Amino acid sequence: AQRVTQPEKLLSVFKGAPVELKCNYSYSGSPELFWYVQYSRQRLQLLLRHISRESIKGFTADLNKGETSFHLKKPFAQEEDSAMYYCALKGAQKLVFGQGTRLTINP
Amino acid sequence: GAVVSQHPSWVICKSGTSVKIECRSLDFQATTMFWYRQFPKQSLMLMATSNEGSKATYEQGVEKDKFLINHASLTLSTLTVTSAHPEDSSFYICSASTTASSTDTQYFGPGTRLTVL
Numbered sequence: 182a183q184r185v186t187q188p189e190k191l192l193s194v195f196k197g198a199p200v201e202l203k204c205n206y207s208y209s210g211s212p213e214l215f216w217y218v219q220y221s222r223q224r225l226q227l228l229l230r231h232i233s234r235e236s237i238k239g240f241t242a243d244l245n246k247g248e249t250s251f252h253l254k255k256p257f258a259q260e261e262d263s264a265m266y267y268c269a270l271k272g273a274q275k276l277v278f279g280q281g282t283r284l285t286i287n288p
Numbered sequence: 289g290a291v292v293s294q295h296p297s298w299v300i301c302k303s304g305t306s307v308k309i310e311c312r313s314l315d316f317q318a319t320t321m322f323w324y325r326q327f328p329k330q331s332l333m334l335m336a337t338s339n340e341g342s343k344a345t346y347e348q349g350v351e352k353d354k355f356l357i358n359h360a361s362l363t364l365s366t367l368t369v370t371s372a373h374p375e376d377s378s379f380y381i382c383s384a385s386t387t388a389s390s391t392d393t394q395y396f397g398p399g400t401r402l403t404v405l
Contacts, residue, residue, distance in 0.1 A: 224292075225332075225381070225396040267331065275347075276322070276394060278331045 183208050183272040187279035194258050195287045202253040202282045204242075204268030213271040214244055214251040217278075220264045228253075228266070238262070258286045291315055292384050294397035301372055302405055309367045309400045311382030317362035318384035322394060323355070326379040338365045372404040 184207040194200055206212060214231040229237045231244040231251060242253045251268060263286045268279040291314040301307050311321055320339050324332040336357050338344040344357035354376075356368040365384075369376055379401050383394040 224398045225383075227393050230393075275334050275337065277334070280331045 183212075183270050183275075183277040185268050185270050185277055185279035187266075187268055187282050189282045190280065191283050191285070193285045193287060196260055197257050200253075200255045200258045200262065200284065200286075202266050202268075202284065204251045204253065204279060206249050206251060206268075206270045208249075208270055208272050210272055212244075214242070215269040215271065215276070216240070216242055216251075216253050217267040217269055218264050219267070225267070260286045260288060262286050290386075290393075290395045292318075292382065292395045292397040294380075294382055294400050296400060297398060298401040298403075300403045300405065303373055304371055306368055306370045307372055307402060309369075309380055309382075309402070311365045311367070311384070311397055313363045313384045313395070316384075316386055316395075318365075318386060319362065320385045321359055321365040322383045322385070323357060323365075323367050324381040324383070326381060326399070328379075332381060335367075369402065372402070374404045377402055377404045 186205045188203050216228040217225050218228045219225045240255045242251050244251050265281050265283050267281045269276045293312045295310045322337055323335045325335050326332045334347050335350045336344045336346045338357050338359040340359045340362050346352045354370055359365040379399050381399040383396045385394050
């Protein structure tokens with residue numbers, strides 16, 4: 182079975198501080214992991230995917246198969262990063278989403 | 289590019305009536321569309337996968353006779369909630385992918401909020 186766990190429903194940090202949103206997954210096969218973001222009153226959009234190994238808006242995420250994790254990180258948070266973040270796993274042809282973490286960046 | 293629209297954005301209906309929600313890919317052809325349901329403060333739950341020209345594949349626990357999905361063209365999929373009840377009230381989101389295997393990025397619509405009185 183596919184499962185994605187985001188342990189933090191809410192995360193609040195100050196502007197300029199480092200940010201780490203946690204994501205753990207459970208899947209018996211070879212997973213594809215994604216981070217999606219939803220800004221206030223906007224639709225869900227892809228932030229990054231592990232196979233791309235790229236940095237988007239300063240965010241990076243490394244797939245750790247040993248720890249079955251795909252944590253999202255940014256060294257210096259900005260106010261515009263405030264949003265809802267969803268980790269997702271694509272296994273057997275479908276995306277399974279975590280519960281989401283609401284990130285608030287305080288000025 | 290890769291814009292997905294949904295119509296209507298919100299709808300209120302009486303219990304027992306049926307409601308149709310449209311999902312359109314505006315600038316690309318979507319061989320696969322997905323329908324999700326999101327309860328307040330909860331995650332997105334996949335309801336069904338819709339492939340153009342074929343029957344939708346429903347997730348376990350989703351009633352196919354209640355949630356009718358039609359994917360008649362490469363740019364349009366519809367979800368009809370039949371004989372709606374208050375427990376069907378939710379936020380329904382569609383997404384579209386450009387490949388049949390859905391390995392490409394899914395582009396999400398803005399969602400439709402359904403309230404059943």
